[in-house]
Amino acid sequence: MQYQKTCLEAFGYTLPAEIVTSAEIEQRLAPAYERLRLPAGRLELMTGIRERRFFAAGTRPSAMSICSGERAIQASGLERGQIGALIHGSVCRDFLEPATACAVHHSLGLSPDCQIFDISNACLGLLTGLVQVANMIELGEIRAGLVVGTECGRQLVENTIQRLNTDTRITRQDIKHLVASLTIGSGSVALLVCDQALSQTQNRLHAAATLARTDQHRLCQSEGLANFMHTDSERLMREGVTTGAATFEKFLVECQWQTQHIDKTVCHQVGTAQRKLLLETLELNPGIDYTSLETFGNTGAAALPLTMALAIENRHIVADDRVAMLGIGSAAGKFLPAA
Secondary structure, three states, rough: OOOOEEEEEEEEEEOEEEEHHHHHHHOOOOHHHHHHOOOOOOHHHHHHOOOEEEEEOOOOOOHHHHHHHHHHHHHHHHHHOOEEEEEEEEOOOOOOOHHHHHHHHHHOOOOOEEEEEEEEEEEHHHHHHHHHHHHHHOOOOOOOOEEEEEOOOHHHHHHHHHHHOOOOOOHHHOOOHHHHHEOOEEEEEEEEEEEHHHHHOOEEEEEEEEEEEEEEEEHEEEOOOOEEEEEHHHHHHHHHHHHHHHOOOOOOOHHOOOHHHHHHHHHHHOOOOHHHHHHHHHHHHHHHOOHHHHHHHHHHHHHHHHHHHHHHOOOOOOOOOOOOOOOOOOOOOOEEEEE
């Protein structure tokens, strides 16, 4: 997929105030750690995540998505009537129905002609939404679109801690499949995409490549972030990176780039081991990558675009950089838009 007139115009994000360290989580896990004879510091050592943040208990995703969407609109300088599509793409949503996009659309005061819907695609939801909006712009269907999402991970972490402390059937081997649940954090981000003729930044979206390996879809399964998540983390990492390498080849062809043409990268923020293996496999310099996982944890579909917003704000990404967004979903699919 190649794009000729689409620009990634603006970001908006909202961060929770409450910070919870991995050390604090391990303190709460004292009964499980004592029973299983686990050493303190294991969680941060395995994942590289020092802390994560949580929104207040009971926070609806739409509430934070409204804040992030408003900030993206304000940063873009576009009129609300120019926004022809709104996509809510996070794992978390307010209800099974209606679409969470409905509440966001209403509160942002967008046009009744604006197309609104949710996209569910695990950690690739917002990137999938980005490509859908870009396609709509390229087709001339709309002139601008807003992609937004909010992950509220508190309940998943709380439930996992309670289960580990109370279920005495869990063994040291079993705990490996629950560690990923303890890495989850909360965050919210919005991306505003528009036709080049409307853009003040001229930050072009050049191309995207995807590859789905759905034979691996059982490696990470959850009935919802308020329940439990079962993840074969080691195998998911290997299979995801293998798929990533194959997709990266497609990506370079679509962009008509070579690896050395990439100035900066932003990976999915799941853990330091996955990031290290991915960059080594793709032969990319870790120095050009930007991370937020150390202090925000794994914020699901919000993780990659939120990290890119922070990279721009902190001037890791600057004007004229060629940036590769390297996303992985739990079905080991790979998704790489470039801006």
